[in-house]
Amino acid sequence: MLDSLKVRLYPNKEQQTALAKSFGCCRFVWNYYLEKTNNQYKETGKGLSYCDMAKDLTQLKKQPDYLFLKEVTAAALQQSLKNLESAFKNFFQKRARFPKFKSKHKKQSIRYPESCSIKGNGVKLPKLGVVKARIPKAISGKIKSVTVSKTSTDKYFAAILFETDDLILDKTGKISGIDLGLTNLVTVFDGETYTKVDPIKPTRKYAKRLKRRQQALSRKVKGSNNRKEQVKRVAKVHEKIANTRQDFLHKLSRKLVDENVETRHGASVLVVENLCVKGLARTKLAKSVLDAGFGMLINFLNYKLAHRRRKVN
Structure with missing residues (x-):
């Protein structure tokens, strides 16, 4: 089964700058393809799937005006597209509201779906290295993903999703x-x-x-x-x-x-x-x-x- 642990991060100035770029790029990708999906739906009655957006993103990163997207790990940008697709599915299945454009003035977050690990008293993240963290307990299972967030009060946190031993429900007792x-x-x-x-x-x-x-x-x-x-x-x-x-x-x-x-x-x-x-x-x-x-x-x-x-x- 999967378990999660939320820890406090203490990035240095260079890592804060890199995280700010990552937050900005993921926010830009979300807003860009949200608008593009809305426009295509108005014109054709059909939106964009994750595969369509991922293919378009590959070409977008090659354009001179969007070279800054290459500074961020590709997996994080692709995860942003997956989140957008899930948001649309939840809306059409009446589980959530229509996806909104993200603002840089509110809580920021980015998800790293791979290449994350625990190194000593820190969390190793792609293109960031080891970020100092306060980890209250040991994580023995495989890490599936790490979601880094920044609050409106400039605090950094990491939600670590990892595998743990399966538990069987015991139905005895009162x-x-x-x-x-x-x-x-x-x-x-x-x-x-x-x-x-x-x-x-x-x-x-x-x-x-x-x-x-x-x-x-x-x-x-x-x-x-x-x-x-x-x-x-x-x-x-x-x-x-x-x-x-x-x-x-x-x-x-x-x-x-x-x-x-x-x-x-x-x-x-x-x-x-x-x-x-x-x-x-x-x-x-x-x-x-x-x-x-x-x-x-x-x-x-x-x-x-x-x-x-x-x-x-």
């Missing part, structure tokens, strides 16, 4: 039920006792700080350096909110797994209430529902239980 709510984030019942955990509400906790920084942003002149710096200050508050919520849900999901599964006679199945988060997000409770992070909690429970040969229903 069942624990989890009820999700806003007053009590989770209520766990194992057939004998109830356990309740309150939400931390990070959006409301940092609401005043966010309001002050957004007010300061509104007073800055558009296009000025002061405004750019204030945008980063606002982004840091959003990042703090997201990190606080994620940290709490990680610890909560670990606690739920340990207390309800890891005992000798623990539950092999956790039954979680099925909520329509998208529907609730359109009600007057939208802010509280999104702040609670129900979907994120279920995702965390899913993969942590899978590692313990258990599952969520």
Whole structure:
């Protein structure tokens, strides 16, 4: 089976420059072929497949105005085309919205589908060499891909996808039920006792700080350096909110797994209430529902239980 690990990267100045070029080239390829596909669909009623775009990209890189594309590893550009094709498939199968043009002012990412490895305290990437990283645990399986991202607060991360030993679900044991709510984030019942955990509400906790920084942003002149710096200050508050919520849900999901599964006679199945988060997000409770992070909690429970040969229903 496949597993993933997200680590913090610390590239030097040369590597930051190389990553900026890679982000820019992959963003350009995405936007260029998104526009080209849209135009062809309007004219012929049929878009471009990955093979069509890849062939055209090979010829595009030979043109004088687009020689800068050769500075980036070809596999990363091809992966950008594959992602675009997947985005169109998800749209036509009604699993996602229509693909949008990418902006250099938002989160940047690039995926390396091959030639990546762990070297000491760093991650070796094509045309970048070894990038210093904080790796919390050893990766013994084969690395399938590495996705490097840069946040709006200028932090670099790498999501490493690697192979690990297959796990078999053990269907023995009792069942624990989890009820999700806003007053009590989770209520766990194992057939004998109830356990309740309150939400931390990070959006409301940092609401005043966010309001002050957004007010300061509104007073800055558009296009000025002061405004750019204030945008980063606002982004840091959003990042703090997201990190606080994620940290709490990680610890909560670990606690739920340990207390309800890891005992000798623990539950092999956790039954979680099925909520329509998208529907609730359109009600007057939208802010509280999104702040609670129900979907994120279920995702965390899913993969942590899978590692313990258990599952969520």
